[in-house]
Amino acid sequence: MADSGRLNLNPVDLYDIRSMLSDDERMVQDTVARFTDERVLPIIGDCFDKGVFPLDLIPEIAELGLLGSSLPSQYGGAEMNAVSYGLICQELERGDSGIRSFVSVQSSLCMYPIFAYGSEEQRVRWLPQMAQGKVIGCFGLTEPHGGSDPANMKTHAKKDGDDWIINGAKMWITNGGLAHIAIVWARTDDGIQGFIVERGMKGFATRDIHRKMSLRASVTSELFFDNVRVPDANRLPNVKGLKGPLGCLTQARYGITWGPIGAAIACLTEASEYAKTRILFNKPIGATQAVQLKLADMARRITLAQLLVLQLGRLKDAGKMQPTQVSLAKWNNCRMAIDIAREARDILGAAGITTEFCPIRHGLNLESVITYEGTETVHQLVVGREITGINAF
Incomplete structure (x- = not known):
């Protein structure tokens, strides 16, 4: 039932989570969103088709301060907080998981271990060049x-x-x-x-x-x-044992908890626009209950994922984030996004199997994202171990 007096909500931010961000965090999100809209989206379908990474974007990504964004400025970092880094990942993956993966690896899996586990000589030698995109x-x-x-x-x-x-x-x-x-x-x-x-x-x-x-x-x-x-x-002198690589993976997995939200938002946006204009049986398919139920479920799941990562980011910024919390968010948000990509492809019908539309590309990419840095099963078992105190690996 319509209510002509109500305010329209943002379909991809139903709980107005943006209002919970600081001015700096909103500025980061807007800057990366603009880069994705203007520089990534016009070319990424063609890059996916040809199987090539857009190398020309690396200097621009570096210029925006997206490489090692959380590191101290003395090493070339932008000293952004964890929520800002999450928003970077979300907006880049709204473009493509491959772009976000490039930044995640450079920042969380390569620059972070040099900063956290390396010598001062290693930090000075490598990190500023990596922040500038001159060393990958x-x-x-x-x-x-x-x-x-x-x-x-x-x-x-x-x-x-x-x-x-x-x-x-x-x-x-x-x-x-x-x-x-x-x-x-x-x-x-x-x-x-x-x-x-x-x-x-x-x-x-x-x-x-x-x-x-x-x-x-x-x-x-x-x-x-x-x-x-x-x-x-x-040799990285300040760590020994699996805690070294696992510590890096926790940093990268944190970014992955945000990234798939961007992919899901892109799929919902495209599916909902298509549903408004695709006419079948003399009405748009968006006027049918079947399609509205699917779109509503997508919005519900995106909203829950957004709330999950915002709290996770606040915990990380407070120094209270635990690896199990990261596992829960990666499990939930990757599953959320891959399911939404498949539903969006279904709404698009036959048109959805081409890279003219984004859901099939995001869905295929998310098959990797849900697997790498801990499969869905691994993260489920991490949470299960936390609940029971029993290691089932």
């Missing part, structure tokens, strides 16, 4: 035999004088073929340790993975280490 990094943890059990790592590093000799392989590595450096985690006689492996080091090679049906506008690669000699000065 990748994160070498997942291996060909399986990704959900990092403790079963095969890549190893042996001490040889003042150097380390690394042998092994990594798989499904975002930015691998672009990277100037790789943050590589390897087993040593003193536990798992991290190393900065530089392109050009003898025995280090990368090979891009093709025939992908997901994250096509992103570079995904294999890394190979054949007796790669790495100086001890390139």
Whole structure:
């Protein structure tokens, strides 16, 4: 029943969450939204079709301060808070998961470990160049035999004088073929340790993975280490054990909890506009109860996800965020977004299978997002362990 006196709500912000953001946070969101609208959306469908990453966008992304945005300014960072970083991820993934993945890897998986676990010399050498987009990094943890059990790592590093000799392989590595450096985690006689492996080091090679049906506008690669000699000065000195790479993944997963909301918003927006203009049986399909129920459910799920990540971001900024909370949000929000992408594709009918519309592209991308940095099952079991106190892995 219509109410002519009511105020119209924003269909993709039904609880006016934007009003809960600070002026700085709104400015960040608006800036990245404008970049996505003007620079990403006009080209990303073609990039996806051709299977290429838009390299020309890297300087612009860096100029906006989106690389290492949370790090101190002395290392090239913009000193943004966690909510701002989340909004960056949301707006970039509204464009494409591949663009958000590039920024997530550079910021959370490469710059963060150098900042958190590296020496001051490493921070000064690498971070300002990475913030400027002049040095691109990748994160070498997942291996060909399986990704959900990092403790079963095969890549190893042996001490040889003042150097380390690394042998092994990594798989499904975002930015691998672009990277100037790789943050590589390897087993040593003193536990798992991290190393900065530089392109050009003898025995280090990368090979891009093709025939992908997901994250096509992103570079995904294999890394190979054949007796790669790495100086001890390139070892991250301030962490040992799995807490190093898992700490990096918590940072990146936090961004992923926000990103899929952007993809879901893009799908809902396109589906709702199509529903208003697609005429069947002498009326728009948006006038049918079946379609309105689907759109309403999309809006409900997006709203819940938005509230979830805003609280998660506030907890992170207060220093109170726990990994289980990140797992819950990644599980919920990735599932939310992939379901919405599929429903939006259905509303679009046959038109929805082309990249002229975004849902099929977002849906395919989200097949990767729901898998990487902890599958849905892994995160469900993390929450289950928290509830029961029993490890079911």
